[in-house]
Amino acid sequence: MTMRSTAANGAALRTRARAGVASALACSATLICLAVLVSLPAASQAAEIVDAKIAFVPYKLGASTTITSNVKISTVNGEVPPPLVKIELQFPKSLSLISSNLGLAICDARNLEDEGQTGCSPNSRIGTGTAHVAVPFGPEIVNEATDMIAYMGAPVHEGVTMILYGEGRTPVYAQMLLQGSLVAGDGPFNELLLTSNLPLIPTLPGAKDVSMISMQLTLGPRSLKYYKRVHGRTVSFHPRGLVLPPACPGGGFPFTSTLTFQDGFVRHINVVVPCPKRKRKH
């Protein structure tokens, strides 16, 4: 992982941290997962509360879809939650990638570091989103919205990898780049096991690190536009997303995630996207 942050007031805060490769789709997945993680019961040990929702849009079996996720992190006493330091995400099996054309190009994380979003082809984007973070400035808490983009990364050992890139501008300019890879899972969960270590984003000396309080992420063709050359001209098109199986697995599509916070609290989240209701024939 690589993270840079610079205080908006000019005081330089430049940090670069590298972490081992986490699970790929992790980042995107992370967001998605988080969202997928549907609702969580109130925390039993720590004050953190995680509420996650996930959905398929459109939700048509056997067809291309976009996974949308929405995760909110809060605390019982209303304080800013501690930063997330690790996310593990598992996707349900039976999602088809080879019959989609998401991620036609591969994004090199180094290009993102050096050039930002322009460093990677639009055809390598596989999802978009927004993260809201709480930035402590002394006693004051400032909320900041950060656009997130999920990219298809270079494959590792034939496994899909994903890069999640975020760029915040005000009040703290920060780039965040997370990488994860899909690895084999067990049971109802297939290869989409995502693990990602999240870099801490410092603010001012002595102040708390930036905390994520919500994230919305979509993984799929919704809001994505690809480009191709046709008869010498560049034309845009919407890619096909992950393809749902023709039959809904028993019990629906399960997602699960494990969030680890800076204070050591670990939250396990299980979210199931239920099977679509059958239409009655008249």
Place this chain on the structure above:
Amino acid sequence: MSVGFTSIVSRRRILSILAAMVLSTVVGTTASTGAASPRAGDAPKAHISRLQTVTQRSRMHLASAPGVTIKEVGTTAGTYNGTVVAYVTSYSVSRGSLTLTAYVPGGTLTVRGETHNHVAGSIGYSEGVARVIRGTGKFAHASSNSLRFHAQINRQNFHATAEVHGQVSL
């Protein structure tokens, strides 16, 4: 009486042995010639199998809107030349199946196998081991369970290539 009875039994045994020899000779001839002249009502004929090494390269394009299963059609060349229809099905990101039917002069041959899939940018890779599940014409008796195959699918336009190699018992 007893002598006379014994001689009758001996003659019957000799006749039956001769009949058996003649019958076995006829059956043996039929087996070795491999059912030369089929006629309605004939008894099942013996089939002598032979092994043939098959190498096929197929180039295909998308035949219908891709879902979990992608239907590809195209041409095949190699040991046999003809046309081909393939169904590439994904169970998950990394697992699936491939069913490929080749239509060549003299018959059709269908093979099927489980696949290991992975994606690298615009190319999807699918490989595995297939077995013969169906044959017609000169492939009616074909069998094999060790045909290695690998396929590449261009995920932008879903053009595909596939190679199948192995020995088939015909």
